[in-house]
Amino acid sequence: MKESKVPTLKSIAEKLNISVTTVSKALKGYSDVSPVTRQKVLDIAEELNYTPNSIAVNFRTKQSKTIGIIIPEVVHHFFSSIINGVIEEAERQNYFVIILQSNENKEMEKKQVELLISKRVDGIIMSLSNQSNDEDYLKKIIDRNIPLVLIDKISKLIDCSKVIIDDKKAAFDAVNHLINIGCKKIAHIRGPLNPQNSIDRFLGYKTALDHHNIPFDSSLVYPCKRVCYEEGYDFTKQLMNDHPDVDGIFAITDLVAVGALTYLNDQQIKIPNQVAVIGFSNWFMSSVISPKLSTIDQPGFKMGAQAFLLLKEEMESMRNAGKRVCKTITLNTDLIIRESTSK
Amino acid sequence: MKESKVPTLKSIAEKLNISVTTVSKALKGYSDVSPVTRQKVLDIAEELNYTPNSIAVNFRTKQSKTIGIIIPEVVHHFFSSIINGVIEEAERQNYFVIILQSNENKEMEKKQVELLISKRVDGIIMSLSNQSNDEDYLKKIIDRNIPLVLIDKISKLIDCSKVIIDDKKAAFDAVNHLINIGCKKIAHIRGPLNPQNSIDRFLGYKTALDHHNIPFDSSLVYPCKRVCYEEGYDFTKQLMNDHPDVDGIFAITDLVAVGALTYLNDQQIKIPNQVAVIGFSNWFMSSVISPKLSTIDQPGFKMGAQAFLLLKEEMESMRNAGKRVCKTITLNTDLIIRESTSK
DNA sequence: GGTGATTTCGAAATCGTTTTCGATTATGAA
DNA sequence: TTCATAATCGAAAACGATTTCGAAATCACC
Structure with missing residues (x-):
């Protein structure tokens, strides 16, 4: 050698x-x-x-030039889009990105936070698990003066910068669209009760009904636990049994909507003529499924990039002024109309 | 403050x-x-x-306890599965993972390699872009004595550890299956000419034909450039024009196969009775599309985990013995039979 | 040639942790 | 008591880059 x-x-x-x-x-x-x-x-x-030797430089300058991001899972169209946005922007600014997963598990999330803290990353971006809200390990990040940006799955109780979409408005747009194409009885396969965006999308659904003087019927709302394909399939089955006259479905996310589509296809129920379906997020999958799925485009890449920029602002503010910025950026969503709602 | x-x-x-x-x-x-x-x-x-202070520890011990992984893209079912495997195993062993993308671009890949080298990561895992082969920046990694593991998209010309599947055998299994269900004239929508696994899958296709005494017809082979959904759609259209009597399609990857399915569906061509279709990789999408797509399961998570373990072995060997291990691990694939080949 | 200003360089400290090696004290045995 | 041994601790160097501060050398100008 x-x-x-x-x-x-x-x-x-x-x-x-x-x-x-x-x-x-x-x-x-x-x-x-x-x-x-x-x-x-x-x-x-x-x-x-x-x-x-950047290790020596890091040591000397007391900056790791590395940030951490904690998300529920990597193998997921939306979250991987966020990651893509974060690392592209971070690279442009000469930062590295460490990715950790919570697997939708609060204990895991806590562990990951502590790992990042002990490894002295310069800042943290997080998308919360469905279980978490104002956990003490989140407050610990604040207490330790570590720059923090929450993205998409946020908690209103944590005071820090955030990058979100207007879930309520986006859901309103989706359901409003269903009503506009003639749906009279619209079901909502919603997310768990805890997460903020699950709540907001539900509120958007309700507001759209109100807006068109359609009475809200809680028996038309089915709450997912795991927000997966199977739940979409099973809840639609249950829904069609409970309410054979339903003519529209708004699903919390495309994955669930695809499950709904599959059940309806299996039962030879005409989409959209008998039942129209709209999802949320605009996964790649939704544009290749048959019928192609209408949805709300959620700009994952842009959200990730914005989150990094905001985090950088936080890092600079903390270093210079010693205090947080605590800005909330709300990005636009788009209604994507495809076959599943084109009567 | x-x-x-x-x-x-x-x-x-x-x-x-x-x-x-x-x-x-x-x-x-x-x-x-x-x-x-x-x-x-x-x-x-x-x-x-x-x-x-782990920055100080890193400095003192001259180990960053961080590895880098360069892949073509993050928003991709297979690659994100690999990442998942790498970071799970890395975390268990107390390592962090930096993720960089080449965007299937050789210049970008070179830039990312140099970034990782200059940032002094302890080791590198790479899945090569379609353009790359035995580039000088890869040799630089070897020359600099940096532990290296290639995963899935490898180059036979670089002497280092590798984690792969037997693409040729897997492709053989896929085409063999098509023949076993009665296909007589099988087309292959293949990948670009350069990448090793694209070559190997093509060879597997050819070997299966040979094995059943079916003459090879090069006009039945269509090479993708970008390996995308649209190419799958367009090549199938072209194929059905050129060879209306084709009764089986083997696509380089599920994404392309889904494009093929969509065209066949659009043309009301019966799958699998008129044309059977099989893909490669077992993306999530392929199990929710209609008809459900038969495919080869490529164990991305396991490959990622193995790659990290192998890299760790390399890192220890380099530190202790000052030389590389250069082991190649080949993981098993499974034939997944679904509706698109169930006559 | 003398004075002050400018240009050019280097010694040394610093960051936090680890590790070697020597010093000191305590302990035990004779 | 004496000497050897064990137990316990700390001084100091090292990792590589950065930065402060002062020293030396050069230059300009009267």
Whole structure:
């Protein structure tokens, strides 16, 4: 094995018989080093293929230049889109991103938070699990003065910056669209009772009904626990038994909507003529399923990018002013009309 | 703003009027510190909520305890499954994972490699872009003695550890299955010409034909460039024009197969009776599409987990023996039979 | 040539932890 | 008591880069 040592400032300094200080200054463009010396340093650095030891720089500057993001799961169209946005923007700003998963589990989420804290990341982006709300480990992030941005799955009880969509309005748009194409009896396969966006989408559903003077019927609302394909299928089955005259379904997310579509297809129930279906989130899947699924486009990538920018603002504010920004950014959603609601 | 300093070894030492050395030793369980002192140290550490500054530890031990993974894209069922496997196993072993994307672009991939090298990660896992083969930046990783594991999209020309599936055998199984259910004229919508697994799957296709004495017809092979849904749709259209009597399609990946299914559905072509279709990879989507898609299950999660374990072996071998392991692990695939090939 | 200003450089401290090695004290045996 | 041994602790160096501060050398100007 070769003794090819990794080059350091010292190696360069020794080769030129000058001090480490001067080498450092030359490389960083300080004004108190002569052009001649600077050039010699640059040449040797180039020759040795020198790159600063970023672990040492991190140590010295007390910044890890790394942020952490905790999400429920990676293998998920929306969350992976968020990750994509975060790491693209982070890379542009010279930050690395550590990804951790909570698996929708509160204990796991707590563990991940503590891991990130102990590893001294510069900031944290989180999308909460369905179980969590104002947990003490979230407050710990605040107490420790660690920059924090919540994204999409937020808690109203935690005082920090947030990147969200207007779930209530988006849900309103979806249900309003169903009503506009003639649906009279619309069911809602909703999410769990705890998460904020599940609540807001339910409220949007209700508001749209109100707006068109359609009486709200709680027996038309089915709450998912795991928010999965199977629940979409099973609840639709149950729904069609309970209310054979239902003519519209608004599902909390595309995955559930696809489950609904599958049941309706299996039963030869005409979509959208007998039952129209609209989902939420605009997963890739929804544009290749048959019939193609109408949905609400939720800009995951953009949300991720925004979240990083906001986190950076938080990090700078904390460093300079010692206090948080606590800004909430609300991004627009779009109603995507496809076959499942095109009568 | 409070002056709540982050506790260090020094804070503890000062509080107890002992040396930093002893505190460090007490916390690390050295034998040359008395039980009494140790307990006092542990108590104070507990009280101050001390956690070691891992940036300092990294600096001291010259290990970042962080690995990097470069993949073509995050928003992708298979690759996100790999990531999931890597980070789960890495977390168990106390490592962090940095994720970077090449976007199937060679220049980007090069940039990402250099970024990871300059940031001094302890090891790198890579799934190559379609453009890359034995690029010089890959050799640079080898030259710099950085542990490397290639996963799934590998290059035979780079000498390092690898985690793969037997693409040729898996493709053979898929096509063999088509033949067994009675297909006589089977088309292959293949991947680009460069990537190894695209080549191997093509070879598996050819071998299966040979094995059943079906003559190979190169006009039945359509090469994708971007390996996307649209190509699956368009090539199937072209295929059905060129060869109306084709009765089986083997697609390089589920995404392409779903494009094929959609075209066939649009044209009211019966699946699988007129044309049977099989994909590759077992994306979630393929089990909810109609008809449900037969495919080859590619164990992304397991591959990711294995890749990390192998990388760890590489890291230890490099540290201790100064040389690479260069082991190749081949994981099993499963033939998943669903509606699209159930005559 | 003398004075002050400017240019150019380097010594040294610092960040927090780990580890080596030596010093000191206590203990035990003779 | 004496000497050897064991038990316990701490000083100091090291990791690599950055930055402050002061020293030295050069220059400009009268």
